[in-house]
Amino acid sequence: MTPDEFRQAGYAVVDWIADYWATLDQRPVTSQDPPGAVAAGLPAGPPVHGEPVEAVLADLDTLVAPRLTHWQHPGFFGYFPANTSGPSVLGDLVSAGLGVQGMLWATGPACTELETVLLDWLAELLDLPTRFRSTGAGGGVIQDSASSATLVATLIAVHRAAGGRWRQVGVDRRYRVYASTEAHSSVEKAARIAGLGAEGVRLIEVDPVTRAMSPAALRAAIEADRAAGTVPALVVATVGTTSTTAVDPLPLIGPICAEHGVFLHVDAAYAGAAAVCPELRFGHAGLEYADSYCFDPHKWLLTGFDCDAFWVADAGELVEALTVLPEYLRNAATESGAVIDYRDWQVPLGRRFRALKLWFVLRWYGVEGLREHIRRGVALAARFADRVRADERFELVGPHPYALVCFRLRGPDGPNEQLLAAVNAAGPVYLTHTRVGGRHTLRLAVGSPQTRQSHVDEAWELISRAAAALPSGG
């Protein structure tokens, strides 16, 4: 494809996306087709001779788009948001066009330096402790996801707990990882990948109302494990849990970690973005105890997946845990010690120029634009919670400090399950569920920059009507 062919086809694809966004709210949020509908529509193999881009765009319209879950839809309230934005898409487009491989500083100096500086910008924007800045011993890096950040934190923690032996001998004793029963499943997955096994994870009980980790139970577990001859290596505290956005109490957890020499990773995958607003930084109190921290600009900060921002207080320890240097990667810049080679900060070797999408987002919106986005989400969630609170058929489940509201019909689980199915089948909105204290609970998470008051009100109307239409009458 020549540059001029790219120019023409590129305009067509840009138009296709603009049209998709402009018509999103006319589509149902999810596909109702059964498994296999897309596969059945595809030929058995690739074409022998090339086809024009227009042919692919036509198939996108007829075959692909109708069988998607539309995550950018203004009526998408499921899971946590994974919103992108125009500037993010354009930054990613530049990254794809440059096709730079940023594994070493030497293989893309601007790719590395822009990332380092932007992670310092973000640390400033969220008012993170200075220990995470690259100007000291710390620094930030973009991981693909909070799962990978948790894995990297697990590896550093075991490296530290092993007193330097782990690189060479691997897991040669029983290490223990601690997280609350509400923590993300990636904590167990990371422990399994790291060779600690599911039994290497101790799930600590939570407060029955706030769903936040019990510091007393954490201390007891660490002390019991130590007494039993196992090695406490890592505590993962969560700011904004996946089920209910509970906030683990860092000011109480941090000193326990410090006392026992346990690595503290703070996972603020969803809620960290809220800290761009000074009034929403409460979850970060005590963050100065953390050895590492992450949040996902790809969730609630208008930057497309994959963009997890991960910081460590001691970059030297991280590199020591992960570095391998074969001959074919040796170069003068690396040997000078004056540069960062981000390959040593992550699991894979290769890496895309992901800082570009973050750069485009930060510059298009500016600090005030990002704050406005977060505040609008919080206000819309509060508006929805008011509706729930005012309807005696329903109950709110726990507090809603950010832009996720958990709620349910009072009474048994069955009607709640039926309600969720009915609401999602209608088309204009999509919600998901969780279990809180064993009870089936609906979740409504606001995040899209396209979501207006009218969409949230429509969601409530649908829910209210669907509840009334249940066999039990709601």
Place this chain on the structure above:
Amino acid sequence: MTPDEFRQAGYAVVDWIADYWATLDQRPVTSQDPPGAVAAGLPAGPPVHGEPVEAVLADLDTLVAPRLTHWQHPGFFGYFPANTSGPSVLGDLVSAGLGVQGMLWATGPACTELETVLLDWLAELLDLPTRFRSTGAGGGVIQDSASSATLVATLIAVHRAAGGRWRQVGVDRRYRVYASTEAHSSVEKAARIAGLGAEGVRLIEVDPVTRAMSPAALRAAIEADRAAGTVPALVVATVGTTSTTAVDPLPLIGPICAEHGVFLHVDAAYAGAAAVCPELRFGHAGLEYADSYCFDPHKWLLTGFDCDAFWVADAGELVEALTVLPEYLRNAATESGAVIDYRDWQVPLGRRFRALKLWFVLRWYGVEGLREHIRRGVALAARFADRVRADERFELVGPHPYALVCFRLRGPDGPNEQLLAAVNAAGPVYLTHTRVGGRHTLRLAVGSPQTRQSHVDEAWELISRAAAALPSGG
């Protein structure tokens, strides 16, 4: 950013990329600026108020582009290629615009099904054994890189070797991983991440001429380890090693793995793409013994990073090793057992719609277009090798079965190091080095669709002249 603002800014970014590509060969391949030049040009923090996209594009021109290694440059001959193409960039653009999160079938049915079908297309295109097709017990998935594929293979191998205990108890005995001394550094990195330690990796000696793994040495190592009470878990065989594109002999390695019940992963990260041409499938002989296999369309098949194609013969075993199912991800489709949830095939939870870029590439080029691209690279490399062979100052190092040529000035290392530095400082071309049998060796890898005969001839002229200008006279 509204859809119409996106349309206008999108055209500008498409133009920027088209202009970048059209002017690439007027730029030096690498930056000569010292570390810190980009960071010094950036402000201390993000702007308070938003800025237009044009302001970012202007900074791209002045600050970023001059400080890149231009991986898409026709004179880029370093490492292995990591080439993209117009259709790949456009497929990735659609993916960014859709912003779909493909962790579950339910969160993006088309995202999952297109990927499954395309990996079957690729398996057909490379003539891989039928055991890797999704129509049987196997199947393919896109990983970010071959490093991650190796890690996933390591985890399945340990899971199998542990007889089902590993998920629960982790690494509770000494497992061993085998790869040749020429294997990629990601084998050691994966073993370290998996908790096996560097000493869990046995590097098997290679034939001094072909640089391919010695089957006799592999057998001896496995038998010795078994006798010593450790557990042989995984052999990683390489088709096209990073240093010299050596091909490990699968027809001899496979039976050893089968006899000892050791998982066999085949890493064809670079060379696998060559198998789109029937005459270049020699490296895949014996692949029917493999439990898993990967190659990188993002290296030599015109698809932008990140796109590693990874297949397993037993998808059930893979999912068993990696799955974790929290309540908030439960859904009817998953419970039906009728769908693939790719989150269970990889380390992270979230995933982008990466099949789109592959789809755009396969359809734009067609099978014949891809074969032409590979054959042109092989022919250009052969032409360069002829030049080296005809010049008595130089020697070829090993065979060049694909599009990488290893060569050196006869004699000591010093002049070779000086030659590489002088050639790269000139601007129009970029080469990297390795060590083969302890000797400093230059590598020239052809891969860019923009690389013509004239670029390869220019590279040779520069090398020849620089050699003549060395203090030693070449």
